[in-house]
Amino acid sequence: MTSTESLIDRRQLSYIAAQAADARLNVELETEGMTLNIGPQHPATHGTLRIIARLDGEQVVWAEPSCGYMHRGYEKLTEVRTYPQVTALVNRIDWLGSFANEVPFILAAEKLMEIEAPPRAQWIRTILFELSRIANVSLFLGDLGVQLGAITPVFMAFRDREYVLNLIEGATGGRFHPNFDRIGGLKEDLPAGFIDETRVVMKKLRNFCDEMENLLFGNEIFQSRTRGIGVIPKDVAMQYGLSGANLRASGVDWDLRRDQTLPMAWNKVDWKVWTHPDGDSFARCWVRLQEVRESTLIVDQLLDNIPSGPVMAKVPRIIKVPEGEAWVSTENPLGEMGYYVVSKGDLGPFRTKIRSASFNNISIVPWVLKGVYVPDIITILASLYFILGDIDR
């Protein structure tokens, strides 16, 4: 471990030294500063994030993200919706992995009502959760290529993502806003043929991961544009509250799927939490790629021994959640996503606090963009992987 740490130190030191040399040069030349505005609509910021960067020559002196262009007021809207209606809203927070958004809210409501979904429902929830993770992160892998100027990966990602979306659509009826989770279980059981079809698709997705690994991660240009760029050390990542793959890429072995005991099926199967010691852009992308592969393995194992039984517990027709407060968070595709639900015994929540992963993940942007070159802004933002709905809610 010490050798890898010293390696990172050396890499960082050399990077900082190179930047300091450049900065001295700029002082000598007395170059004027300028302010560069990226966004709110820009082809490279998948979404409507606006970055204001003050430049000195080609280097960023100061950068700040300007959020709020996609603020839709979820926390306020949950107060005027009933519990079953809220899932339709929270689907749309992280729109790429939408089923994963429903789960923590439903689990929080179930915690307050003191009911637990039957085992089959828990397993199907976990399967759909992992499928939405695959759909989410596979698009990230394709998008990553676009940010670096490679067009091919995005076609491959869209091609293979469609298979996963077809599965989700077959089971839930929605391509990526399923609204399938109910308090006490699921809306319906799996359709006939789902299990066999999923096995085939998981094999395709593993092929896709291999393709990406060869095409993108083995590419020399890709490596030189991501290795050693945007290094986030372990302690800084912890201080800024990063979560998910961004944290794991900085060498922190932290995964809520493993570390928590939730009524889900993750602890029933064998899988591995991938980490990377480097903390640079490459590490973040690499960890995500491994996670897609790991997710396909999780789904395969879950399909092998899925229990039989009902998919819905006994729940009253009109759901009133008893008074109380509950916090549930899960490891969503982008990181830790949690809901703090305050109930006063009504049909809907009294107050909901939504902790979404991307908001915390981009809080590090001012720190990590300091001193980088302008083209690296795009690489670093792409590797941090945020979704605007998840930032602004």
Added chain:
Amino acid sequence: MGLVDRGRLPKPLNSLLNLGRSYSLWVYQWGLACCAIEMGAAFGSPRYDVMRLGVIPLPASPRQADLVVISGTVTDKMAPAVKRLYEQMPEPKYVISMGSCANCGGPYWDSYSVTKGVDQIIPVDVYVPGCPPRPEALLEGVVLLQQRIRNEDMGARWRGEGSKPIIVGDASKSASSGASKKGVARVD
């Protein structure tokens, strides 16, 4: 171009021009929210390849675009940028409003920060309903718009005598939407 502007082109030339315009639509992807992903699937994926319809989803600037797809929730903070984008596009320009949020606010109909429909800011030619619409629905909207462009009378367009907006999936309207109706006031 003066003849084109005033709509006094001879009929064969006019239809030739319209044919050319309908099959070389440069579309600017104004991706805002969830619908942007379905738009990406329609425009950028090998399954729903939009280029086979003669639509080119490549321009990096609204100044090069004929058509803009507003896909997703337009918030009050974003609305000025949408308006400015529309003003930057050269005439003749078309707008597809994709998804319930852009059409009318959608699931955020009672939200304090969402603009309830992009048609409050800019005129819309095609509404694609759905939350989000399937990529096929967006392609249907593109095809219906192409039909309209092919039969369009530029003179009527410049005089502001457009036709009603197309609503994808509305059986009563989509049958007759291909022909432009002269004298019908444009509903903006």
